[in-house]
Amino acid sequence: MRSFVLRRILQSVIIVVAIAVTVFIVLRLSAGDPARIRAPVFARPDVIEQYRRDFGIDRPLFEQLLTFLGSAVRGDFGQSFRFQAPVTDLIMVALPKTLLLAGVSLLLSLSIAVVLGSLAALKPRSGWAWMSSALAAFGQSAPVFWSGAVLVLVFAVGLRWLPSGGFSGFASLILPAIAVTLSILPTQLRVLRTSMEAVLQQEYIKTAKAFGLNQNRIIFVYALKNACLPLLTVIGVDVGYLLGGVIVAEVVFAFPGIGELALVALNARDYPLIQGITIVTAATFVIVNLLIDLLYVKVDPRIRLERT
């Protein structure tokens, strides 16, 4: 068990470092000279040279990489060109908002998936089953930015119930969270429904029924516990998709999270910021995936036995 945990942690570290190195090299090789981007357009050659020395790009690439990795480990990703502030500070303001939006969306989507998926599995010919199929098909087809735009049109422009964008408390979370939920719900709904259908066929459920146990208790306690395992895997796989959706929703709703920041950075060709955002976000993913993997081992003893 301990060796498994250690191995997974080590793997995660290697993945983060690999991503950091790749991002660094790709940006340095293809993005051009940061000094030229940073310096005023008609700067004198000696001014540009000064910028080069400041960024340390007059030194060999390998040395730059080591310096970069060294300071990244200490949480220093350099100065943003656009905001004239440390990249780390900017990220630390934006990241919690993104994680909040992602967390709320995930929670909302999981609750709907569990309730609706169970009902659909239980009564395959009912309105619930139909609704779950329709919601899955629609969620899979509608891009986040479109459902986001329609939500804004209906609830912010039309009914004036909720703010159309920005971040001013809990109300600002509702519309973006619904848009993101719509996009991540389909997979979870399908997976839970299928696994619930399979679990309901199992002997132990039939036994419980034969013993006359309370129907709701059988389904929502005994069956759901096992039906949720595949759901956990899906969450791990979908983390990337979830954050992708969150980034798009942030742009649509002008929600001041990491996605908005990344797009501003992209348009301003703010390399240090892009670099920092990519690496920090990637690291967030890897950590979430690691946690889910460890949680999975904790929840499902069969895996623990298999791996030790």
Added chain:
Amino acid sequence: MSISVATHPDRPRSGPPLWRRLHLNPPLVAGAVLLTVLLLSAIAAPLLATAGPMDIDLRAVRQAPSAAHWFGTDAVGRDLFSRVLYGGQVSLLVAGLGMMGSLSFGTLMGMLGAFGANWVRPIIDRAIDIQLAFPYVLLAIAITSAVKPSTPVLVLLMVLAAWAGAARVVRAIALQERGKDYVKAADVLGVSRLRIALLHVFPTVLPSLMVLAAMQMAAMIVFEATLSFLGMGVQPPTPSWGGIMLDGKNYITSSWWLTALPGLAIVLTSLSLVLIGDGLQARTDALRSREGDQ
């Protein structure tokens, strides 16, 4: 699968009618009809369009949908209905290319993940994991900050973003198949690993590959639209569904049709593909369970 039914030795001379032998189901038919209509209207855009997709008319700026302009007009008076029709050509073509690219590469990687040399397999496993965990939008931002966005770059991004999904499915099926007796028998008989992979196992992947193709195509339609909407995909003035919505983004509070209607085209297209995918999956499952009964 229908072939195996058709060549079954017990098949009566006059079997059931063709449409029954195809084992169609409602979602499959509904999806196929919807997709056909959408494809035809994109192909026939020059015949159906009421105006050129780039004809600017500054006397008719941001007009609401009417008899003259069915979907209204945009900020420079271009007819939105015509732009959506022509945009369909671009979006469908780009999504199709992305789907084929990601499916081919994903299948290759998936098969390698199941049949590759011992040192290759774990590398592919990890690569799939990383790729699935990494948010594609961020990947797109990182790459387009280095390379100028264009349509070929967009297709490349699609392949990069979607190959892992296909690879995971193909790998899982191939691994499952690999453990079966007939593969072991072939192995014992000295059939090479490549031959087993290509001639024995690959055909069993094909039904799932068809489902994947429909689902990936739906995902690619959404992906193209999303990246073009973020300004990282098809570049103006070429109309694409995401690009058209980007044009309308700033007028969302005053001109709802500029974002809502092009989005409807995206939703209908990917909905038709999701229905086809669901239908194909149900069909494969039904045929499999029937085979199991025999």
